[in-house]
Every structure is written in C-alpha cells, then in structure tokens.
Amino acid sequence: MQNGSLIRANFYHIPRANLETVTDYLGLRLDGEGALHRQLYRALRHAILAGHLSEGSRLPATRALARDLRLSRNTVLLVFEQLTAEGYLAGRTGSGTYVASPLPEAMLAPEALRDAPPAATAEPRWSRFAHCIRRYPPAAPRSTAAPRYDFRYGAIDAEPRLLDEWRKRLGRAAQHYPVDYADPRGDPGLRAAIARYVSRSRGCHCTAGQIVVTSGSQQALDLIARLLLDAGDRVAIENPGYLGARNAFLNAGAELMPAGVDTEGLIVDQLPATARLVYTTPSHQFPTGAVLSLRRRLALLEWAQNREAWIVEDDYDGEYRYEGRPVEAVQGLDRPGRTLYVGTFSKVLFPAARLGYVILPESMLDTFAAAKWWTDRHTPVLEQRVLADFLDDGEFERHLRRMRKRYALRRTALIDALRRHFGEKAEITGTQAGLHLMVRLKDYSSGGLKRLIDAAREKGIGLYSAAPLYLAPHEAPPCLLMGYATLAPEEIQKAIEHLASIRISETADAAGG
Ligand SMILES: Cc1ncc(COP(=O)(O)O)c(C=O)c1O
The missing domain is CATH 3.90.1150.10 (Aspartate Aminotransferase, domain 1)
Incomplete structure (x- = not known):
C-alpha cells in the first residue's frame, strides 16, 4: 500500500484504488433516489446515527469524499453545511469537520429512548387498513426505459397543443393565486361546468350541487367504499375488472363477488342478491370493451332499486367512442337515484392532473363533502379553475x-x-x-x-x-x-x-x- 494512494482520516486508512471499500467501510451508500445532495445527506446522516461515524470522529476531507463518491465538491460542501446547521457535524477551524458530540438526537431524546431500535427499522403493528393495503403493493415505477x-x-398521448393551452391558462389563473382553504365539494365554477358537460355529452341528469370534485376517480372510489361499506359487506364487481376499484373496495374490508361480463357487458341476471353495491363500467367495460346494452341498463337499475343497493358507474373513457351511437349513462336513466356516477379527466386530459368527480344522489352530498374535507380538505384550486375555463370556452371539446x-x-x-x-x-x-x-x-x-x-x-x-x-x-x-x-x-x-x-x-x- 502506497502512501499516495490513501485517503486519510483519523481513524481509517483505505487504499484509494479500492474506493468502493471506503464507502462500504463508512456505511455510505447512495440510494439512487432523488437529487445527489439529498442522497449524500441521507447516507451521511444514516452513517452517523448508525454509529459507523462515531461522535467526535473526523470526516474525510470534502475533496477526497467528492472524488471517492464521484460527486462534485460543491455537492459535498452543501451537505456538510446542512448537517452542520442541523447539529450533526461541527467544524474546527483549520482541522477539518467532525461528527458532533453530543449528537442532536442525544440532546433531544429522553435517556430511555436512546438505546431503543430506530422506528424506521422496527416493524409497526399495522392497522387492518394497512394489512389490506399491503396485500397489493402499487406497481413500482418503471426502472428501465419503456420498450420502443x-x-x-x-x-395517453401528450398533445403539445393541449399542454400549451393548459400552461397559458395556469399562468392566467395564477394571477389571482388562490391561497385560502376552499369548498371541499370543489370549485363552484368547475362543478357547474361539469354538470353542463355531463348533461350534454353523457346524458347525465344532475345539478352542480350533486357534484364533488375529487383527486381522480380513484379518490371517488375510495370515498364511496369507505362511506358506503362496512367490513364484510358484499360488493359485486365486474370480472375481469378494474384493479383501482377492486382495491378501493378491498381496502374498505368488503367481500368481493365476481360478476360475469359478456359481449353485452355486465351480466345483470347473475348479480348476487346479497351485494350492497355493484361496480360497473357500462360505456366501455374495462377491460373487455363491451358496451352495456340498454336492456341491461334498465335491468341493473331495477336490480338496485329492488335490493336498495348502490350502482357505482365508472365512466372512465366514454368520450372516446368510434362506432355506434353513444349510450346514455346509467345515471341519466336512474329516476330513484341509486347511481353514483364517477368521472375522470385522466383519459381526456392527462392523468397527472388528478382531476375527477362523482355525481351523487342528493342525500349523500353532505357526508361526501365532510369526508373529502377530513381526508384531504379539497382538490387543488388552481387546476380546478383552469379546467373550468377549459370546459366553459369550448377548448375542452375541441381537444x-x-x-x-x-x-x-x-x-x-x-x-x-x-x-x-x-x-x-x-x-x-x-x-x-x-x-x-x-x-x-x-x-x-x-x-x-x-x-x-x-x-x-x-x-x-x-x-x-x-x-x-x-x-x-x-x-x-x-x-x-x-x-x-x-x-x-x-x-x-x-x-x-x-x-x-x-x-x-x-x-x-x-x-x-
Ligand atoms: C376503469 C378505469 N377507471 C378509472 C381510471 C382512471 O383513474 P384515475 O381517475 O384515478 O386516474 C382508469 C384508468 O386507467 C380506468 O381504467
């Protein structure tokens, strides 16, 4: 081992030729998530808290660490500054940077907690909800590039003209930036615009007062499940069907009952008598694409009316129809009011907008509004205003x-x-x-x-x-x-x-x- 190939610190001498060993020795591992300075910050803080870098020990020079980790020196300096500001590191003029003694955690934590295993590594006692959630972890974000x-x-196809229009309107709306809490049911202008839109294009019968704006249809499904179902309640769900709905109902503790589909959509005759709620995608069954016939729509309404059950109608992409006449939404045929109509702008605008809505029977409105308020207050106001503008001036329908x-x-x-x-x-x-x-x-x-x-x-x-x-x-x-x-x-x-x-x-x- 030659002297020149050493990174020196008070307590370790490791050959630079084997740089990975330096970071391994320190327990320094960049996790690859987010900005580099955040990764280094987490790695150093972890090394300190885990004791790989003990109190009072000296850190490698920033230049050496930067070289070792293939980072810029500025990144390392930035992280040292941050950790110093937080009390994990202390600089001694002329003699480098040291791990602080005592550490901030030690100053804050009562004696009894100091030796307890960190919560981050101990498995918590999960709630029933968590057990349901953990059964189906969300698909991991793509780690490799999409296939050609x-x-x-x-x-969806990200259309440049749509995005340009959206950006322009966001800019305009931001001139009067909404800063205060708002109505949990949604922006009044947007609710009115949606009511007009679904009446003329989907044959729905509703007033703005029946609409709650949600963060995509997923939140509407989640609130429906939580507000209308108790653990063990039975839900009829199209099979095959939409995983977003399946999971919302499972998370609420529901028992799922598969409902068959054929070329006319949901087979209403076979719906189980004991279901409290049925989830269906009548305008374009997901995933088979069947369109629920009018005969079956009427039979479905009768089924729900006779059993005092609820119909959740998910009209996720009914706007894109290429053949045949559009069929009126079940909600539009429903006189007794057994239907909760769920709509989304994920397909017709873009999914990251997280804008959806639910049209409710009048009797449910206040409870849904309260649930929306106590779960996330309301959907961001600026985007709602932009969408209202889009719907009102015809740009949406041109798009x-x-x-x-x-x-x-x-x-x-x-x-x-x-x-x-x-x-x-x-x-x-x-x-x-x-x-x-x-x-x-x-x-x-x-x-x-x-x-x-x-x-x-x-x-x-x-x-x-x-x-x-x-x-x-x-x-x-x-x-x-x-x-x-x-x-x-x-x-x-x-x-x-x-x-x-x-x-x-x-x-x-x-x-x-
Ligand atoms: C059946 C169905 N409903 C709803 C959605 C949209 O969900 P969200 O509005 O939460 O983006 C999708 C999207 O893939 C879907 O397939």
Missing part, C-alpha cells in the same frame, strides 16, 4: 374532437395490422370505444403467451397480459390488453409486423400447452 413500441394501457380523430386512426391501424398479420387467429374485442383493445391470439396458451410477451420485449415491443385483471388470474383466458394511445399508426404497423414474425419463428405453440 409500448402497448401499455393507461397512458376531444382532435384526440378522437387521432385515436381513431391508431385504433384502426392496430385492428388492420392484427387482421393482416394474424387473420382469424386474432380475436379482437372492445373496438367501439376507449384507448385499448383486448386481443386473444388463438395460437397461444397462457404459457405460450407469457413466452411471446418475453420474446416481444426483447424486440422492443411492450405487451401486457390481461390476466391480472381477473379475480382468479390463473383461470384467465390468455389475452392481451393492448393500449394504442401513445403509438403512431406507422409504429403500430411495424410493431405488429415484428410481433407476427416472433410468433411464427420463435414461440408459436399449440393452444392448451
């Missing part, structure tokens, strides 16, 4: 017309390409509306489809099985859920051409295998 041709469902045309071309491109390359072997459903198709490639069993998905990924094609959307995924038919919103028609054609070649040359297998 990604048929992921749930994304919808543009997007409907664009998505229609993509939908046709996908259907045509599947027909061309797979012919009768591709069974396609859900073509009338929405932003995805359900596709069964008849040559593939469940195992074969998995292999096809893996092989396609190697070629830069993102394919997704519909199986997780079934209450018993292992019994699901081997189908793909193909979102086409983000791909141009030429990309779709290319991707399906590549896909067809994989099927033939690499993974084709006989059905049933």
